[in-house]
Amino acid sequence: MSAHAEAHHGPPVANQSSRVDAPTLGMLLFIASEVMLFGSFFTIYFFARVVAGPAEWPPPPFELPVFVAGINTAILITSSFTMHWALQAIKRGNRAGMQAGLVLTVALGLTFLLTQIREYSRVGFSPQDGAFGSTFYGLTGLHGAHVFVGLTILTFATIRAFRGHFSAAEHRGVEISGIYWHFVDVMWIVVYTTVYIL
Amino acid sequence: MINPLRSEAEAYRFLLLTVGYFAAIAIATLAIGTWAGVVVFLVLTVAGAVYVVRASRTEPPRQAVPARRGRGNERLILVIANETVGGERLRDEILSRSEGYDEQVLVVTPALNSHLRHWASDEDNARVEAQKRLDASLARLQAGGIDAKGEVGDAEPLQAMEDALRLFGADEIIISTHPEGRSHWLEKGIVESARERFAVPITHVVVDLAAEHEEVQDPKPS
8 A cells, every 4th residue: 555545544536527616516516406396386386276276376365475475576686786785896806895794785675574574464364374374385485495595605705705715716606606596596586586576 | 509597797697688578478368468478578578599500600709718828938838649659849849938938838648539428427437548548748858858747638629628728728739740641630629629719829730640740840839
């Protein structure tokens, strides 16, 4: 056995391809699995609505709070702008800009989540109210869970930002958080358009 | 096709496109009717698909930038060769490139494999064989007065170069091949592709092991 092999402990070093660096590739694969998860929920939604559903959707007497959800959508899209701002700031070495961007993103995301919880308490139906209620809470709840996860990731990124982490050269923690956050926003646009508008 | 989530900036652009896409569908549906929304959906989807296909054809490949370059008097030289390391002209080329510098030479030998074995992830034998070729190459360079390090790379030569650029970095790349007609890499246009893909100067060295004759083509600035 060679000296190099004797010095090495643990599993063998992985052969890493560099087309995409490993952390980014991990996030992309995770998002790909998330797309499939959302896809399965949308399949159920469209089956319940188009194939097995009533002629009118939402079925009377239920109504969806389109306006409030629209405001919430604007809040979430705005949080993507602030997220992008945060990353652009640190790429230019502007730490204050990054910190402000991250704090605003977390605040907007939290506002979205709290508004959604408030909406649940006032919407007037529950998951037990047939396929309509089940699919509504299933889709929006699944997305809400992703917002919660995204907020957790962003909170850690924000704490790190205030502890002096990240620089113009090394900001992967913000970059990958941003990719996930934009994915969460894209999924909400699909959910909002499908569930509330169409 | 370009991955829309490769970076935060691309994910952000994808988000903006998604906003526009769904806003157009929603506005058409609410203002005119369901069928208008369906038409807008179909038109935008087809237009988007056509754009993606055409853009992927016309967009130049992105140039990979080395993770680091030599600092001060240091010079990083990346040599890609399957079995042609050891020729005198290649050795001379490396020496001339590193003259006056504190050079670091990394030799990468791709673990060439059949397509079937590659897709089946059956690459153990290929890596073992590549390691043998690499050890022989390093020994020849050592005998020629060049202290080089080496590693076995990806089965695809361009990918092996990109991996090395990210992990080792480089000030320049030297690609060593057999002469035209006997080189599979030249047949596949590896040198031209490398010049398009990597933002470092690339020198192509032709090594005719059989005739013990080598010639060095002028490096083309990338």
